[in-house]
Amino acid sequence: MEISGTSAIVTGGASGLGNATARALAARGAAVFALDLSIENAPEVEGVTYLAADVTSEDDVQAAVDTAAGSGPPLRIVVNCAGIGPSTRTVGKSGPHPLDLYRKVIDVNLVGTFNVLRLGAAAMGKTEALEHGQRGVVINTASIAAFDGQIGQVAYAASKAAVVGMTLPAARDLASVGVRVMTIAPGIVDTPMLATVSDDIRTGLAAGVPFPKRLAQPAEYAQLAVSIVEHDYLNGEVIRMDGALRMAPR
Numbered sequence: 127m128e129i130s131g132t133s134a135i136v137t138g139g140a141s142g143l144g145n146a147t148a149r150a151l152a153a154r155g156a157a158v159f160a161l162d163l164s165i166e167n168a169p170e171v172e173g174v175t176y177l178a179a180d181v182t183s184e185d186d187v188q189a190a191v192d193t194a195a196g197s198g199p200p201l202r203i204v205v206n207c208a209g210i211g212p213s214t215r216t217v218g219k220s221g222p223h224p225l226d227l228y229r230k231v232i233d234v235n236l237v238g239t240f241n242v243l244r245l246g247a248a249a250m251g252k253t254e255a256l257e258h259g260q261r262g263v264v265i266n267t268a269s270i271a272a273f274d275g276q277i278g279q280v281a282y283a284a285s286k287a288a289v290v291g292m293t294l295p296a297a298r299d300l301a302s303v304g305v306r307v308m309t310i311a312p313g314i315v316d317t318p319m320l321a322t323v324s325d326d327i328r329t330g331l332a333a334g335v336p337f338p339k340r341l342a343q344p345a346e347y348a349q350l351a352v353s354i355v356e357h358d359y360l361n362g363e364v365i366r367m368d369g370a371l372r373m374a375p376r
Contacts, residue, residue: 130155134203144207146344181238204246235285251303274373297362313368
């Protein structure tokens, strides 16, 4: 599918994976609408319009989808990058895992992803079909924690495993409207979330990656997302982007 001449929605678009993806899509001629809870400090990028939105809110996401779909170019691309990753053990020194925190992680990472997927796909289904009936693609973000969740990642791993689990059935559901569904499961990516850790910790994380022995870059996620958009026969699959890393318990 050609990226130029389309509109795209990218969640978590003000920084990290989302901003890198928004930049990459805009550079290829898409009109990009980058959603985030806070957009005050979002970097100015030509071709990218920032929209303040909570992915768990039906009203916020529907408004963003309406804006993107009504911008002129047809909405054909959705990339879900928004997410949170607090770390808490199932039972720790302070007691059992707070249930409200567990619910919040599931709400943002899973329900938020599904909310954007369903509303974005509904809008894509109303566009004119391309060759072979294709109308668009949704790319979700999981994590290798979906398969190798570490100590303290019970909520995060569960939310990302669920994103993995809905990839194939969502692709099958949306086949009738010509929308593909793919998921990327990144390993350790050098995002703003890692900016607060020491150089020693960063070096240790990089050393654990079989090859190449370094942290992944957000631009590499964006590169993969662009490749998925352009590769029409990729559908219903999860791609690990992790340098062959398999996470240890801690």
